[in-house]
Amino acid sequence: MRIMITGATSGIGRALAESYAKAGHHILACGRSQQKLDDLVKQYPNITPLCFDLTQYQQYPVIDKVDWPLDLLIFNAGDCEYIDDALHFDAKRFERVININLISVAYGLQSWLHLVRPGGRLVMVSSSAEMLALPRAEAYGTSKAALTYLAKVLSIDLAQHEIEVSCVHPGFVDTPLTERNTFAMPMLMSSEQAADKIIAGVAKGKRDIRFPSVFIFLMRCLQLLPFSIWRRLARRINR
Numbered sequence: 001m002r003i004m005i006t007g008a009t010s011g012i013g014r015a016l017a018e019s020y021a022k023a024g025h026h027i028l029a030c031g032r033s034q035q036k037l038d039d040l041v042k043q044y045p046n047i048t049p050l051c052f053d054l055t056q057y058q059q060y061p062v063i064d065k066v067d068w069p070l071d072l073l074i075f076n077a078g079d080c081e082y083i084d085d086a087l088h089f090d091a092k093r094f095e096r097v098i099n100i101n102l103i104s105v106a107y108g109l110q111s112w113l114h115l116v117r118p119g120g121r122l123v124m125v126s127s128s129a130e131m132l133a134l135p136r137a138e139a140y141g142t143s144k145a146a147l148t149y150l151a152k153v154l155s156i157d158l159a160q161h162e163i164e165v166s167c168v169h170p171g172f173v174d175t176p177l178t179e180r181n182t183f184a185m186p187m188l189m190s191s192e193q194a195a196d197k198i199i200a201g202v203a204k205g206k207r208d209i210r211f212p213s214v215f216i217f218l219m220r221c222l223q224l225l226p227f228s229i230w231r232r233l234a235r236r237i238n239r
């Protein structure tokens with residue numbers, strides 16, 4: 001297969017790139033860090049690096065469909081910053097998170113969707129955070145809820161072009177992104193475990209890929225609570 005992966009220099013994206021490369025697939029790996037991309041390419045000659053900032057549309061490389069008809073286009077890159085003081089709302093912080101988690105996906109769709117061959121698949125890495133209104137997640141949760149909605153609409157509109165869409169909702173995964181968290185992260189899994197779940201879900205043609213299952217079950221139970229009760233619980237968690 002020919003696979004493009006954004007955010008391939010770290011965490012889940014890197015684990016996906018390595019796993020697909022080991023299996024002999026051809027990878028276009030996007031990231032900002034030239035050093036990390038060089039390291040990947042040194043290990044796997046079937047990885048082609050693309051070093052640029054996904055939030056800067058003018059930096060998007062033009063890719064030839066003849067050379068790269070894509071079987072998989074994986075939008076994985078993302079970041080998380082919390083809104084620590086909702087009263088003094090930090091719009092710049094909100095903008096940064098929305099730009100990388102959501103707007104960059106729109107840039108990527110405009111630049112690369114035409115490369116995906118009929119029978120190919122888009123994969124959007126959202127988050128289980130979009131399942132509930134979580135304290136301090138005004139930016140992150142909003143970006144992932146919007147991304148989940150976008151994935152569903154694209155799944156409807158791209159069906160006529162024989163392009164499928166999978167949306168991924170991981171629980172906590174041990175990566176540089178979550179290393180910054182100061183709170184407990186139940187059922188934390190490794191990037192490699194997360195990549196295995198994504199690869200298996202994609203191979204089965206799943207539209208909705210959620211893991212780990214016990215964590216997702218608990219989130220679904222909390223979703224069933226009336227908002228007034230969840231709000232009380234969430235305020236306690238925040239304290």
Ligand SMILES: NC(=O)c1ccc[n+]([C@@H]2O[C@H](COP(=O)([O-])OP(=O)(O)OC[C@H]3O[C@@H](n4cnc5c(N)ncnc54)[C@H](OP(=O)(O)O)[C@@H]3O)[C@@H](O)[C@H]2O)c1
Binds near residue numbers: 033054078079
């Ligand atoms: N870790 C979790 O618990 C978890 C849970 C649910 C969902 N997710 C989602 O999974 C995805 C991957 O997260 P992760 O935990 O693996 O994070 P990570 O280790 O911090 O990796 C983030 C990746 O995104 C790239 N990236 C960030 N900003 C970029 C930009 N402006 N331009 C280009 N590339 C950029 C980084 O590239 P450089 O390093 O080269 O800058 C890096 O490769 C994210 O969408 C995240 O929201 C993660």
